Amino acid sequence: MKKINRRDFVKLASAAGAGSLLPDPLFVLRDAVDQIIGPKKTGKEVEYVPKPVSGAKFGMVIDLGKCIGCRRCAYACKRENNVSDSISPPYIMVFETESATGTTGHFASPEMKGKGTTMYYTRLRKDKWYMPVQCNHCDNAPCVQVCPTGASYKDPDGLVLIDYDKCIGCRYCMTACPYGARRFNWWEPHVSRDRRNPLVPMRRHGVVEKCTFCVHRTRRGKFTRCVEVCPNRARTFGNFNDPDSKVRKLIESERNFRLKEVLNTGPRIWYLTKPKDKHMQWYRPLPPFKNIRGIMHE
């Protein structure tokens, strides 16, 4: 066998280095076949999306008087839904505002512009208001209307979901969403194996994803993760078709608004504006969570 001298070795190594940067044509070919035929079915798939709950209409109420802007909901949501680190901002964006309606009312007006309202705050302040914004699961969702493949769909129980096996990544839904709620996998998503939630599917690069109202939990009777982790219980989740549910009572008794209601999208997140405790309560023992009333659970 011919002996390899140093020059040859450098040549080989640089060729190998350049080769590793090249896109693998075999991978592209296999991926193309997968995209056209669809993923192989083994019959042992986890039921990622349970069937819609009949007779239910889910929705959320967020009490701005209680939100302290700690962003626990955003971080917990990221862990719960296997959201890759390459995705930024997370599903839940929290805005710091001067007033309770700062994010909707004084949009870009000279007085408010550049003052106070920001997504990138670093300190929590008691004199500010905080406003979490996420997918509103609209009744007339513009994203569902514009999706060319039917990958985005609205279920009868109020959830707007995405079928990752149908999404072609055209991002029309992202431009159509008035709330900036959708995220695109610009890179191959990466979540380490020990941190993955087995109930939530991993996405591939090139598809759109967003808040699902934790479909794997809520359709089994549990509350969403953001509701569970909120230290001040600013969030309430429930079935709006149930007249005795807490969400129903809250929006019937308190002053509330919905984001960009003028666009007639019918958002399913209501914001309460009543100024109440701006004090953190997490040191106080809060009652443990039960399941959502009347929803079938395992």
Next chain:
Amino acid sequence: MNNILDKFRHKNRSFYIFIGILLAFIAVGQFNWLTYLTHGPGPTGSSDMVPWGIYISGLAYFIGLSAGATIVGLVHHAFGRHDYKPIAIRAILVGLVCIFGATQFVLVDLGVPFRGLKVPIILHNLTSLFLVSSTSYYGFMVILGAELYFSIKVLTGKASEREISISKWLGILAVPYALWVVHAFTGSIFGVVKAREMWNTPMLPVHFVISAIASGFALVIMVAVITSKAEKRELLSSDTYDHMGKLLAFFVLVTVFLDFFDYFILRYSAKLEAMETWHIITTRYITTFVLNIGGLVVAFVMLLFRRFRTANGLLAAGIIIQIAIISYRINLVSVGQLAPLFPGMGEIQYIPTFSEILVALGLIAIVILLYTVLSIVLPVEETVEKPIHKVREYGQGFQRGKDAFSAPDHAAGVFEKGFHKE
């Protein structure tokens, strides 16, 4: 096959250098696109706040070119301007390669492109304008292909009476299809998005159609002039150039009128989002804004003078119009998304990356290469001159009569048929 290769044999060296440069651009662009396929479209400058980048601008621009190129068929067949005949088939070819280029821009933009090929048949949602427009692109390709087929048949004299009238009617009907179905619906893709203030206006489909006519017609004129220069002969008479210049001036005038009132109403309505958009247009995007309005005004003023309605003047005006329309597309797609949806989102940026620009240039090179090759391979115009020269050179003369050289122009075709290279 040998016949086709023969057509390339007489080309000079600069032609092959030109083809080589195009191939290099295509190779670099496609290589960059392959990295998107393996690692995701991360190398583009788009983000979750600005999901659409220059590929969608390119889509809108190329759709406009293809739709506008059909205008020549209308002028030729419906208005009876038979002096447009030498570029009639070239115009169809321009339309065909441009619509192909537009679909390539969509394909490159998709996150899961091969799944996107299933769109009209297997995957569909009828309320989506992406579905309507992408289906209409396929239809447009079929119409233009049929038009090209019948026109070539007519040109080579193999067509029956029926086929001649079919080619004529396809040329006329392609115009309303291209403008109302293909391009107006592409404008509606943006027009229906109520989340973005700059896009959500019923003016947008109209605006798209008019700017499409201006840019597409200008491109066909540019192709005619460049072909004349490359082959060192006059493809069209100076009278035809004059007529083209007048038509183009009218289209440019309407475009600049709509442009002006689009921005005027945006500014005057003074909605909060509109103010934010206007602020971005007049600060960060002032270059493209000035290129858009200023370029169109300059082109219009140029075309008012007779001295610019010549081959060279029209080429200059055409280049200015292309730059203006490209600026308009970039302005529309980018600025439309840059106005933040909520005030706390900060200043949203979109800067196209090097990789993104390379892919786009590669796609443009594909379009130019396709046109160049097809215009050589296919019989795009009547080859009358060469056989006569040959005959005169070798002194053989016409066999069918002594007064062949003094025959009137319209009779020339009868005599020359025998000398065609079949």
